[in-house]
Structure formats: structure tokens, C-alpha cells
Amino acid sequence: MTGKARRAKKRKSEVEVRQMTLEDLPEVWRLSEKIFTPSQLQFTYRTWNINELLSLFQEDPELCLVAEDVNSRKIVGFAIGTILRRPFSPWTYGYFVWAGVKKMRRRQGVGKRLYRELEKRFKEKGARIAIVDVEGTNQAGMRFMEKLGFKQNQTYIWFSKLLD
Numbered sequence: 001m002t003g004k005a006r007r008a009k010k011r012k013s014e015v016e017v018r019q020m021t022l023e024d025l026p027e028v029w030r031l032s033e034k035i036f037t038p039s040q041l042q043f044t045y046r047t048w049n050i051n052e053l054l055s056l057f058q059e060d061p062e063l064c065l066v067a068e069d070v071n072s073r074k075i076v077g078f079a080i081g082t083i084l085r086r087p088f089s090p091w092t093y094g095y096f097v098w099a100g101v102k103k104m105r106r107r108q109g110v111g112k113r114l115y116r117e118l119e120k121r122f123k124e125k126g127a128r129i130a131i132v133d134v135e136g137t138n139q140a141g142m143r144f145m146e147k148l149g150f151k152q153n154q155t156y157i158w159f160s161k162l163l164d
């Protein structure tokens, strides 16, 4: 890689990870629609919708994060989590529910930075275990989760049926 290309890559990766605001919601939604497509992530596409985004944001905005390009001020990624508590149990889980990074900005550490911040917030809220689910066909998603330190994967099977 030439010095110029390296500098361009570095510039591109300048992002700030911060908490999502109400004003960010339309942009996050538009970005998610480009990422969670039925051709690439079928079940993710089926289960992701605007109410999901709104209800998770309403539930705990501190667990809704965006990665913003510091130059263009455009959102290039997001990560959303929630806390799962079990009544009468000391175990509290940080559920890493959704993550997406703009195609052109992948493999530059954006997803990892988003998750690190989310995990920090999970711990601050008392979570002792982080959990996540990924479609079995989503190789990039699985490699990503492994890289973040998720282990002990179990298979959970989705069925679908056409209702006529």
C-alpha cells in the first residue's frame, strides 16, 4: 500500500463512537435498511423493524450507540443492546441485539469499537454475561463475534412456514 493510500484509509477510519440520540433515529433506520436486506440476512431482515429500533431506544438509550464519521458527520455504524434480568436470580445478561456497519467502512475496526463501548456499558449496568445471536449463514457476523470473544456457541434453529 502506498503512503497516500494508507493515509486515505486512516482518514476514512476516523470515527467517533457515541450514544444514539433521537435525531439519529431516521439515519440509523435508513442505514439498517441497506444492511439488513432479505437477500443477505433473511431472518435478520424479518425480525428487524422500526418498532424494534424505537422500543430498544426507548427502553435504554444508553445501550444504543452509533459510530459517526468525524469529517462528514454521517453515521457509519450502530450497535444496540439491552439488559435481560431474571427475577430471583443474580444473573444479569447484556444482550447484544443488533449491529451494522456501512459496507464501505467494514474491516476498519468500527464494529469492534462499537461493541467495546457497549460491553463497557453492559458491565456498568451489572451484566455478568454477554450474549448474542447470529444467523448460521452469516459468516462475517460469526467471525466478528468470535473476534469479540464470544464462545460456547449453540445452535438455535429457525423454521418458517408459508401461511396460505
Ligand SMILES: CC(C)(COP(=O)(O)OP(=O)(O)OC[C@H]1O[C@@H](n2cnc3c(N)ncnc32)[C@H](O)[C@@H]1OP(=O)(O)O)[C@@H](O)C(=O)NCCC(=O)NCCS
Binding pocket: 035, 044, 097, 098, 099, 100, 101, 102, 105, 106, 107, 108, 109, 110, 111, 112, 113, 133, 134, 138, 139, 140, 141, 143, 144, 145, 147, 148
Ligand atoms: C458484522 C459487522 C457489524 C462487523 O463490522 P466491522 O466494522 O466490519 O468489524 P471490525 O472491522 O471491527 O472487525 C473486527 C474483527 O471481526 C472479524 N471480521 C469482521 N468482518 C469479517 C469478515 N467479513 N470476515 C472475516 N472476519 C471478519 C475480523 O477478525 C475483524 O478483525 P480484523 O479486520 O483485524 O481481521 C459488519 O460486517 C456488518 O455490518 N455486517 C452485516 C450486519 C450483521 O451481520 N450484523 C451482525 C448481526 S446483527
